Amino acid sequence: MKENRPVIIAFILLLIFLVAGIWLSNEYVAREQQRDMQNWEGRLAVIAESQKRAVEGWLNAQQTNLQALAENPLLQILLSIRQESISQTSEAERGQLGHLKNLIVATAKRSGVFADPLQINANQKTRFNEGVGITDGDGALLLATQQFPADDEHIRKAVLQARSKGRAFVYGIYRNQQQQPRLMLVVPVSAVQATPEANNYPGAVVAIINPANSLYKLLDQHWLTTETDESLLIAGDEFSTRYLSPLSGKFKIFHTVSRNNAAQAVNFARDKIGGFAQKTDYRNQQVLVTARAIDGTDWVLLQKIDAEEALREAYAHQEFLLTVFMLAVFIIGISFVAIWRHATSVRLQKTTERLTARTALLNTVGNNINDHIFLLDKENNILLGNLSLSRAVSMTVDGMIGRTLYNLFSAKAATQLIELRGLAETSGKNSRVMAIDIGETSYIYHVSVASLQGGEYSGSVLYVLHDITTIKRAQEKHNRLLEGIISTLVHAVDMHDPHCANHSERTREVAVAVAKAMGLDAERCHTLGMAAQLANLGKLNLPRELLTKMQPLNDDEQMQMHRSVLDTIDILKGLEFDGPVIDIISQKNEYLDGSGYPEGIRGDAILAESRILSVANAFVAMSSARAYRQGKSVREVLDILLAQAETRYDRQVLAALFHVAENRADWNHWQVVKQE
Numbered sequence: 001m002k003e004n005r006p007v008i009i010a011f012i013l014l015l016i017f018l019v020a021g022i023w024l025s026n027e028y029v030a031r032e033q034q035r036d037m038q039n040w041e042g043r044l045a046v047i048a049e050s051q052k053r054a055v056e057g058w059l060n061a062q063q064t065n066l067q068a069l070a071e072n073p074l075l076q077i078l079l080s081i082r083q084e085s086i087s088q089t090s091e092a093e094r095g096q097l098g099h100l101k102n103l104i105v106a107t108a109k110r111s112g113v114f115a116d117p118l119q120i121n122a123n124q125k126t127r128f129n130e131g132v133g134i135t136d137g138d139g140a141l142l143l144a145t146q147q148f149p150a151d152d153e154h155i156r157k158a159v160l161q162a163r164s165k166g167r168a169f170v171y172g173i174y175r176n177q178q179q180q181p182r183l184m185l186v187v188p189v190s191a192v193q194a195t196p197e198a199n200n201y202p203g204a205v206v207a208i209i210n211p212a213n214s215l216y217k218l219l220d221q222h223w224l225t226t227e228t229d230e231s232l233l234i235a236g237d238e239f240s241t242r243y244l245s246p247l248s249g250k251f252k253i254f255h256t257v258s259r260n261n262a263a264q265a266v267n268f269a270r271d272k273i274g275g276f277a278q279k280t281d282y283r284n285q286q287v288l289v290t291a292r293a294i295d296g297t298d299w300v301l302l303q304k305i306d307a308e309e310a311l312r313e314a315y316a317h318q319e320f321l322l323t324v325f326m327l328a329v330f331i332i333g334i335s336f337v338a339i340w341r342h343a344t345s346v347r348l349q350k351t352t353e354r355l356t357a358r359t360a361l362l363n364t365v366g367n368n369i370n371d372h373i374f375l376l377d378k379e380n381n382i383l384l385g386n387l388s389l390s391r392a393v394s395m396t397v398d399g400m401i402g403r404t405l406y407n408l409f410s411a412k413a414a415t416q417l418i419e420l421r422g423l424a425e426t427s428g429k430n431s432r433v434m435a436i437d438i439g440e441t442s443y444i445y446h447v448s449v450a451s452l453q454g455g456e457y458s459g460s461v462l463y464v465l466h467d468i469t470t471i472k473r474a475q476e477k478h479n480r481l482l483e484g485i486i487s488t489l490v491h492a493v494d495m496h497d498p499h500c501a502n503h504s505e506r507t508r509e510v511a512v513a514v515a516k517a518m519g520l521d522a523e524r525c526h527t528l529g530m531a532a533q534l535a536n537l538g539k540l541n542l543p544r545e546l547l548t549k550m551q552p553l554n555d556d557e558q559m560q561m562h563r564s565v566l567d568t569i570d571i572l573k574g575l576e577f578d579g580p581v582i583d584i585i586s587q588k589n590e591y592l593d594g595s596g597y598p599e600g601i602r603g604d605a606i607l608a609e610s611r612i613l614s615v616a617n618a619f620v621a622m623s624s625a626r627a628y629r630q631g632k633s634v635r636e637v638l639d640i641l642l643a644q645a646e647t648r649y650d651r652q653v654l655a656a657l658f659h660v661a662e663n664r665a666d667w668n669h670w671q672v673v674k675q676e
Contacts, residue, residue, distance in 0.1 A: 527579030
């Protein structure tokens, strides 16, 4: 029994090790999955917030357009003095009604969400069923655009609700008589003189919109390079929840889900606005979901992605980690048994010889490496150091052992190295670039720290100092030279085109500010700023009298201005940049609808940085003063740019510019012409 005791103890220890290893592996996998879920929570939240702002901005734009018509004095007067149908008009009123008809048509065109009447054939009337109309206070239709439904119970309900609320009202998305989705917006028209006894809202402006042509397109923007992400609008009552926007697969709009099913993503979205969870969607698929309420409506924006796709890499990574951990546990267990069974004196002797040889090899390698390598004990005394370090501090290898860092380096450098040890042990950050003085000379090192967790040196810390002084100084010299060249080129452009002095620098300032607001990293912002400064370099090939001309340019002069973009590319094509500077410049005059130049590319084919530079260039050009004119105000320029969203300029870039411009009062001074 005593002879078998070591065997029993060995197997008990092995079993404990195996159980502990499996438990630790599962714990690590669970934490990895939780971290991935948190990452997706943040990503879906960002997308949901952006989609919420897009939908609310679209609704506000439509309500503002209708409100302008509702506040028209002519409409208010006519509705205030008439209670019968506008079709029963006197001869004196026909001119006013004609003018009112034109206002309604103009309002419909300005909204940009209705089908062009000139493109609608007679037999397509019921298919469109949309437009802008005027009703009396009870919802009876008085005057409307072509294709507006003549008799619809939804209109009467919506008008009565808008009157009771006394403000613009989103009736919501409903199914019309042709089983098509329609969105109705209502703005009550105030009476000319409101009295307690009278009806203060004698009529209303009603817009019936096909959301498939406008609103749904906002939801269809793909923010992620995924296949299953969806942005959906939902609403409902205490008994059920309805989908208000298109679904994937065989499911149709207005698909309904019982309110009692708590596992459904739509019910979670209505109950937990802003929450995040893994639920089941309308296809009975597991999805990651979050939700945001759409202000001014009873809608909820549901943002989701299939859990299988979102966590696919996480599952694969976790499976790999679990396999590696289990394999490691198995190998260690087998090694444990092998070592125990073969722990004879001969094997111990061979092991000792092998370790001695490895130690000699490691010492040889360490002493022939130019990096400074040393090992600190728990009290920050040097246990080991290589030959490179000993030469640098003018000590022998044996003479360094037992000394502190303050005996080898300056007090400041020694303190920084010790702080790095603490940082590595607490947060896991184990490397840093730092300046270290050795004697009278200052060096720049990349310092790496590794904590030893086992064996004789457990609790000790290994330092590796790699000298990058030459590399850093060469890089700094290169950067200074490049910045100087760019500044010189920009100055040359400013001297050649005095009317646009400071244009390049202002464009860089605006472009970088917008890029940062959109979340571009520092490297992409730097590349964009460089492109903004060099974008007008081709103007050096243009005649100065063309650049300073006060009159409008003719077609030939316009073509010369356009060719300056290609001249810029020709000047820069022989230079090497860290980022796609030349590509950004070549696409800065391209528009989303393909009407730009020089290649006429469109949409997502245009680099994101080029879209930013295009907006920044236009903003600076319109807001900056020239010798012959004042610049426009920031608000005027923003309105002009917004009017060209989705045709010329990226709406997301414009949204970021709006946000940045609100906090940059100094940009308002660009519009003033400086007096010499």
